[in-house]
Amino acid sequence: MAGMFELFVDEESAFRFRLTAPDGTIMAVSRPFNTKTDAVAGIAAVREYAGMGLISDHCTPSANATAPRTCDDAGGQPADSTRVPKIDFHARARAVRRAVSGPRWAGAIHNLS
Numbered sequence: 001m002a003g004m005f006e007l008f009v010d011e012e013s014a015f016r017f018r019l020t021a022p023d024g025t026i027m028a029v030s031r032p033f034n035t036k037t038d039a040v041a042g043i044a045a046v047r048e049y050a051g052m053g054l055i056s057d058h059c060t061p062s063a064n065a066t067a068p069r070t071c072d073d074a075g076g077q078p079a080d081s082t083r084v085p086k087i088d089f090h091a092r093a094r095a096v097r098r099a100v101s102g103p104r105w106a107g108a109i110h111n112l113s
Contacts, residue, residue, distance in 0.1 A: 003027060005043045007036065015039040019046070052093045 007017050014032030017039050021027050030046075033039040 005046075007039055007043075017043055 003022065004020050005017050006020060007015065010016050010032060012032065014034065015036050015038070016032055017030045018026050019028040028046075030039065030042055033042060
């Protein structure tokens with residue numbers, strides 16, 4: 001089940017929307033919009049841009065963070081390595097989009113037998 005966008009009016013009488021997870025957890029809240037039409041356009045923009053958006057890490061490293069482990073030999077990794085295997089993320093994202101979008105044409109089904 002997918003998340004849900006909820007339109008609402010905040011304390012300052014501005015239109016906003018929030019994205020909620022299937023379990024009701026609020027995942028994101030929008031900026032204020034002057035009109036309901038602008039808020040709906042904001043939902044459309046979020047759907048378009050964030051579907052398979054890239055992640056940009058702007059976090060500063062903390063003093064408690066440990067450096068990632070490296071392998072000395074070229075052939076192996078330590079048994080407890082947390083390294084992610086190499087995956088073609090763009091090809092996987094295209095496959096997910098194709099699987100979710102379904103067929104492009106959904107016409108009448110004919111029984112040809």
